[in-house]
Amino acid sequence: xxGDPVAAIFDVETGSLVTYPDPVxxxxxxxxxxxxxxxxxxxxxxxxxxxxxxxxxxxxxxxVLSGTAAIVRxxxxxxxxxxxxxxxxxxxxxxxxxxxxxxxERFSGSEMIKTxxxxxxxxxxxxxxxxxxxxxxxxxxxxDNDLVIDLAEGTAAYFPARASSSSASLAFGTVSSGFxxxxxx
Numbered sequence: 141x142x143g144d145p146v147a148a149i150f151d152v153e154t155g156s157l158v159t160y161p162d163p164v165x166x167x168x169x170x171x172x173x174x175x176x177x178x179x180x181x182x183x184x185x186x187x188x189x190x191x192x193x194x195x196x197x198x199x200x201x202x203x204v205l206s207g208t209a210a211i212v213r214x215x216x217x218x219x220x221x222x223x224x225x226x227x228x229x230x231x232x233x234x235x236x237x238x239x240x241x242x243x244x245e246r247f248s249g250s251e252m253i254k255t256x257x258x259x260x261x262x263x264x265x266x267x268x269x270x271x272x273x274x275x276x277x278x279x280x281x282x283x284d285n286d287l288v289i290d291l292a293e294g295t296a297a298y299f300p301a302r303a304s305s306s307s308a309s310l311a312f313g314t315v316s317s318g319f320x321x322x323x324x325x
């Protein structure tokens with residue numbers, strides 16, 4: 141039942157602190173208002189990296205992208221994909237995983253996964269498994285990073301632009317300026 145707090149299940153995914161994007165999720169439960177807020181921040185730098193003049197954020201992101209692409213490329217090559225196909229497809233798969241790790245993922249490029257100009261084996265693999273990559277780019281509601289869940293009502297409100305409003309000023313059950321309302325389905 142829509143809005144039934146007993147039936148409300150919210151899929152709020154989180155990443156690991158030790159892997160890009162190095163999220164820190166702060167969960168606050170207000171017993172009086174029956175609201176749970178989830179606020180996300182991401183570790184942008186570390187003193188040890190700054191001392192060496194290195195950019196931790198880019199290091200972390202590149203580590204995940206290159207590591208994931210290497211694993212995928214190796215598996216594709218061992219399955220008979222050409223070097224070119226494995227190179228292109230592994231980068232696209234790695235980008236999808238990195239977006240998924242970040243949360244609130246939405247694809248905005250021109251080609252989520254290559255489908256044209258592939259050999260028979262790679263074409264068949266994309267036809268059979270391309271939906272896996274596509275699913276990594278499509279986040280389910282509610283969003284993952286910044287939201288407030290009304291535990292009594294079974295609804296959640298999302299802060300799309302890191303709104304500075306407190307959960308106390310948020311109107312549940314309606315769409316307030318700057319917020320998008322989601323309800324359990």
